[in-house]
Amino acid sequence: MQEIExxxxxxxxxxxxxxxxxxxSHIAQGYIDCKGATVRIRLRDDKAYLTIKGPSADNGLSRYxxxxxxxxxxxxxxxxxxxxxxxxxxxxxxxxxxxTFEVDEFHGINQGLVFAEIELQSADETFERPPxxxxxVTGNKHYYNSHLLACPYPQWREQVPEEYR
Numbered sequence: 001m002q003e004i005e006x007x008x009x010x011x012x013x014x015x016x017x018x019x020x021x022x023x024x025s026h027i028a029q030g031y032i033d034c035k036g037a038t039v040r041i042r043l044r045d046d047k048a049y050l051t052i053k054g055p056s057a058d059n060g061l062s063r064y065x066x067x068x069x070x071x072x073x074x075x076x077x078x079x080x081x082x083x084x085x086x087x088x089x090x091x092x093x094x095x096x097x098x099x100t101f102e103v104d105e106f107h108g109i110n111q112g113l114v115f116a117e118i119e120l121q122s123a124d125e126t127f128e129r130p131p132x133x134x135x136x137v138t139g140n141k142h143y144y145n146s147h148l149l150a151c152p153y154p155q156w157r158e159q160v161p162e163e164y165r
Contacts, residue, residue: 003053003065004123007143009134009164010103010114017103017116017132021092027104030082031146038146041078044091048075060139061123084149085109097128106153112165113153115143134164 010017029042038053048071054064070078079086088108094101099118106113116133137143142156157165 001065002062004062004120004125006061006118006120006136006138007140008116008118008136008138009160010116011132011134012114012164017092017094017101017114017130020094020096020130020132021103022095024090024092027089027091028079028086029145030079030086031084031149032078032081033083040146041075041082043072043075043079046072048072050075050078056139058123087145087148094130096130099127101130101133103132106148109152109154110148111153112157113148114164135161 025045027042027044029040032039032041034052036055038051040049040051040053042049042051047069049067050070051065051067053066056063086108087106087110089104089106089110092103092105094103094116099120101116101118103114103116115137118127120127141147142151142159
């Protein structure tokens with residue numbers, strides 16, 4: 001399956017995105033070393049997933065994605081094979097203009113980072129921007145969850161415009 005996804009910074013000066021959220025869940029995820037692909041193990045509330053993503057294309061806009069639900073017990077064991085620790089975040093789902101935005105609020109070593117993602121059916125699909133959405137960061141490696149373990153947010157926080165920190 002081809003994943004088409006765009007990422008955006010989220011404005012910090014208001015809690016609009018939290019107020020608009022229809023649900024939220026806790027996510028812990030880690031990454032297993034694999035050359036040429038990203039292999040992710042994710043625990044999301046009481047469910048678990050193994051995801052393999054291919055290299056990014058179109059300046060980070062799209063890439064192949066395979067995802068399979070696995071048992072939470074298997075995920076706990078696979079997490080032991082992950083490199084560099086675990087990403088800890090809360091994901092809020094916000095429906096706006098007929099699309100669902102996933103707003104990720106990071107904890108732990110990436111505390112303070114918040115960005116939103118939207119999955120699209122095509123690269124040129126249009127969508128209405130919610131009021132909390134800031135500049136696009138699609139393709140910027142700093143915002144790849146797998147990169148956040150090696151280069152946590154505090155190391156590059158000052159590069160982010162103040163209204164989004």
